[in-house]
Amino acid sequence: MTIPAARDTSEYTNGAAPPPLLLVEGLGHGHLGPVGLTLAQGECLALHGPSGAGKSVLLRAIVDLDPNQGRVSLAGTHRDATPAPEWRRRVAYLPAEAGWWTPLVRDHFTDPAAATPLLDALGLNPDSLAWPVARLSTGERQRLGLARCLLNNPEVLLLDEPTSALDSDNTSRVESLLQDRLVHGIGIILVTHDALQAKRIANRVVELRGGRLVTADPSQP
Amino acid sequence: MNGYVALSNWDLAAAAVLLILNAALSLWLQLGLARQLLIAGLRMTIQLLLVGLVLKFLFAVVSPWLTGAAMLFMAAVAGYEVMARQTHGLRGLWRYGLGFSTMMAAAGMVTLAALTVQIQPDPWYDPRYAIPLFGMILGNAMTGIALGLNTLTETVTREKIAIEAQLLLGADRWHAMRPFTRKALTSGFMPIINAMAATGIVSLPGMMTGQILAGVEPTQAVRYQLLIMFLIGGATGLGVLLAVLGGVWRLSDDRHRLRLDRLL
Structure with missing residues (x-):
């Protein structure tokens, strides 16, 4: 554990290369891994694989939501050196299903007023903040979940099929919002079953097979 | 102050008839509670009698x-x-x-x-x-x-x-x-x-x-x-x-x- 850490540091301090935005080494949990990957600033990595391959397990392990082994660092800072709540604000994971813990939509936002421009960009009714959660459609829940997550201004976004419940208009709204964030330097790992979506916004495609990452064949989208 | 009416075993037996009556009612109405009711009643009787003896002993030795x-x-x-x-x-x-x-x-x-x-x-x-x-x-x-x-x-x-x-x-x-x-x-x-x-x-x-x-x-x-x-x-x-x-x-x-x- 200590030897690679020392080597990493010397690499960075020599100025040979800045540390990658996200560095995952030897990450494992149950049948998953060990998995290693890097993500640069402004890079979008699409992740696909059959259901049950462990895509969500991998994303949960990166944000430390399940006990796991391995090293994860953000811009050279190791995960264990950061309190978990702060880590999850900087490396945000958006699960496929958004969770709600009080009856009103508004109470799920720390600063509801700050959400307005995002709601607009996502094609959501600005009044939806005052609604009860029970009134939301599946697609509205999914987009509000994304808005809530983006308001933390994460440096890395781990998205688990973020447009699965959306029509094509709203899907392109989400995609252009993500592309805008990529331009501003965040990194994204996107789990998607939509090869065309991967083609539209991802720089690289990897596949999770049998708990290991394999580079996807570019000739087969 | 300490004038309380001591209870005899017959007093208790007469009161227990109420429980047996309930059990009989349950049998008649086919509620299937008779067995449970009687076992619980019997368990309570044994437990309380034993507790009475234990407490009597504990209170004596302090x-x-x-x-x-x-x-x-x-x-x-x-x-x-x-x-x-x-x-x-x-x-x-x-x-x-x-x-x-x-x-x-x-x-x-x-x-x-x-x-x-x-x-x-x-x-x-x-x-x-x-x-x-x-x-x-x-x-x-x-x-x-x-x-x-x-x-x-x-x-x-x-x-x-x-x-x-x-x-x-x-x-x-x-x-x-x-x-x-x-x-x-x-x-x-x-x-x-x-x-x-x-x-x-x-x-x-x-x-x-x-x-x-x-x-x-x-x-x-x-x-x-x-x-x-x-x-x-x-x-x-x-x-x-x-x-x-x-x-x-x-x-x-x-x-x-x-x-x-x-x-x-």
Whole structure:
């Protein structure tokens, strides 16, 4: 554990290369891994694989939501050196299903007023903040979940099929919002079953097979 | 003051006929309760007769050690009851230990305070006071803790997505569990709150009724009942709080993860 850490540091301090935005080494949990990957600033990595391959397990392990082994660092800072709540604000994971813990939509936002421009960009009714959660459609829940997550201004976004419940208009709204964030330097790992979506916004495609990452064949989208 | 009517075995047998009548009614209506009713009645009779003998012995010897041992036994049985009432209990030693230890701590502290500050028997550990007092406090703390822990584990299991949604947005474990911790505390406190609200109007408490039947002045019996209710309220509140917070602590870890893998 200590030897690679020392080597990493010397690499960075020599100025040979800045540390990658996200560095995952030897990450494992149950049948998953060990998995290693890097993500640069402004890079979008699409992740696909059959259901049950462990895509969500991998994303949960990166944000430390399940006990796991391995090293994860953000811009050279190791995960264990950061309190978990702060880590999850900087490396945000958006699960496929958004969770709600009080009856009103508004109470799920720390600063509801700050959400307005995002709601607009996502094609959501600005009044939806005052609604009860029970009134939301599946697609509205999914987009509000994304808005809530983006308001933390994460440096890395781990998205688990973020447009699965959306029509094509709203899907392109989400995609252009993500592309805008990529331009501003965040990194994204996107789990998607939509090869065309991967083609539209991802720089690289990897596949999770049998708990290991394999580079996807570019000739087969 | 001490003019109470002693009961003979015949008096009891006559009263027991009521239970047998109920059983007969159940057979006639085919409710299938007769067996359960009779077994429970028989169990109660044997248990109470034995307890009477044990108490008679304990009251005669007035030993702090034997009194303490009896109280520990009572708490051990209550700990088992708490465990048996959990649908998704904690794994390992926690399953028994959390209920037992919080109940023992809350009921023990409150009983000790009542004996040394309010009632002050001589000696202070006189089992005539210590054991019934501890028993009443323990029984109520047991109900509260069992309900509180059961609600906590059920709610947390059901609301996994909601709790993790908050953790993922950067909430710490206490904050993420707060709505559900509150729910568990409320259900643990509810029986004692209801009991306090209804006491004296809807029902005359058993202990007070007993004292009045045994010849104690009603106003004095009321004072005893109030003391007991305050003690019960205090111990139940303390016990439920300790048990539920302990449960929240055990169901999460220092990396602020929800640990449902620690549930059965």
